[in-house]
Amino acid sequence: MELDLESQCWLFFSLLKGVGPRKISRLLSEFSTLTEVVNADRSRLRQLGLSSEQISAVDDFVCAREPELYRQHRDRIQTWLQHPSNTLLHQNHPDYPAQLLQIYDAPLVLFAVGDCTRLMLPQLAMVGSRRASPAGLDAAYHFARELSRGGITITSGFAYGIDTRAHQGALLGSGGTIAVLGTGADVCYPAQNRKLFDTLPENGVIVSEFPLGTAPQARQFPKRNRLISGLAAGVLVVEASLKSGSLITARTALEQNREVFALPGSIQNPMAKGCHQLIKQGAKLVDDVYDILDNWQSLFSFQIQLCQSRPSVRIESDHSAAPKLESMPAKSQGDLTEREQALLNVMGYDIEIPDQLIARASAPAHEVMQDLVMLELKDYIESVSGGYRKRM
Template identity: 40%
Template sequence: MRTLPMTDTELAAWLRLAMARGLKPAALRTLLDVFGLPEALLGEPFATLAAASDEATARAVLTPPGAGFDGQLAAVLAWRDEPGNQVLTLGDPAYPPSLLTMPDPPPLLYVKGRLDLLHARSVAVVGSRSATPQGVEDAGRFARALSDAGLAVVSGLALGIDAAAHRSALHGPGSTIAVIGTGADVVYPSANHQLAHQIAAAGAIVSEWPLGTPARSAHFPQRNRLIAGLSSGVLIVEAAMRSGSLITARLANEMGRDVFAIPGSIHAPLARGCHRMIKQGAKLVETPEDVLEELGFEIPVVAPALRETASARHSLAPEARQLLDALGHSPATLEILAARTEMGEATLQATLLQLELGGHLSVLPGGRFVRASHS
């Protein structure tokens, strides 16, 4: 996938419009439909632009750029010359076609990495920054399965669910796309610096923000609309009631994309956002195959992994099976398990150790036990 050759003068005109204060993407798209390229638009008189839009939009277009514009343009030209970096405009054939179905696609996109992924079928996997260990495991398992099926996994490079989804998707052929709320030359949070480097090498990083733009809370809802726009569907893994992931899901629904949610315990705060979305019409999913099936992929009737899991559980000792049943699918303390099973302390400790060594459960901070998702 190649971009159109663009002269420095053409890029300067696009950048000026993209950075024009008060010029909304939807209004700019309307004007470009009427007048063609940015250079032609910038050459029109005020009255003509106002007649095609409104006076505020015309004023935003024709207001001269600020004093720092030349420096910004020089920085963009230098950044574009670095290997793997591309600047896409609305008029470029490499621009993601899925974003063109939105009313307000960004006039400029800064991309590090593989342009072909922006034309691939994709699914967003999003969720809480403060994810539980089970949520991180679920995000990774779903993302890897989706990537193995050839879908690009889109997320927002945040801590928690986003990072887990990106890491796992990188191991599959579908790879991953990180849509960020900062300039393309800024990594936020800094803890994901190495992950961002891996995504730029094997996936794609996308930003609509000018280079050097730091992280600001107001940018992330706008970032979320691009995550929704790029994707065929959005999967919410864990989300509190007030969550950016729910914004992404709502935007996806408005754009006609599928919305999926993984249910959890009624006692878990990070399950409440998922349950709310399910009540509002999101599809409840328990396995990656549920998502793939909704998207039209053919799924084998009985997956070999499920047969292996059933066989492994059947081979457990009776005490171990009893303890797994007592544990259920929510974290529990030693005291709770002792009350549910009525096992002696020595038997309980030995059985817990056996299950932990066998990969059937994990120990969480605070001395709580949680069942592995495959058990």
């Protein structure tokens, strides 16, 4: 696939120093396309806010005297676009996500890997700690899987921890997942996520606003966060400390008029304190997927309207009503003995040490230890560092 002239113009302006979304919006209030802009009378461009240096750069672009940086970037994109799953989107492209156009400082261009029409489907962002607890990781995977099975696309940031588990869980459902990178769309970071990076576009999209080849740098990730919340109708914070970057995403979501949800955790878990703070400040407490699914229509109504305004995207009829979870066999507890069931009933989802369980069950130590082994074999609990934990 070759870059058409309009796409080249958007790419050029995205790299032109001092030109951002507001200046582009001003230009497009007078002209229909950026192709018209680069061919317009220069005095009119000056009146619309372009500096002499910027107009000189436009002249060089029109006369094919572009800076070496632009030519290198354009040629790299041309090669990248040879793969059929890769797309360069600009704000006038029919597949550019309409909900992003509603936020401040929407990117002029996006690099997408996968079916880019998914970017306009109803989405819920899931974010949380890179150093999450086992319970937090399980919750992220469980919620993402079930919400995706309900037809909701899960959007996250491809980081370690909560993000990674959310993507992995969402891939198991029809909703799929969107990974918003803080690097170029062709850069896998963290490197240990290579398998996920390679397989995700089969049921999702990798998207980035950063030029191809952009390596990870700390300042890029807060900027990425506004796209995670901007693409979605709401943000679910699964587990976060008081200093977590996830709270930045939550704040950005509020500024973008998106819903914020938070999953409560143990009062003894420092990685849950950020969620508890959000709940105190008005975030909606979520402890079940139906807390979101039952409010599906109101939560995603604005995204559905925006999707239907774009000719390239069609919301199928089964998305017009609240989604249904795919049928899953419920885990039967009929295989437990009375003693095993009693022990399971006194266990929580936090890590429990055997001495606590022995005291709580009021049973001999050897019986409790035998029952713990059987519960683990029957997949009701798991052995973790420090003790045992009930599976979700």
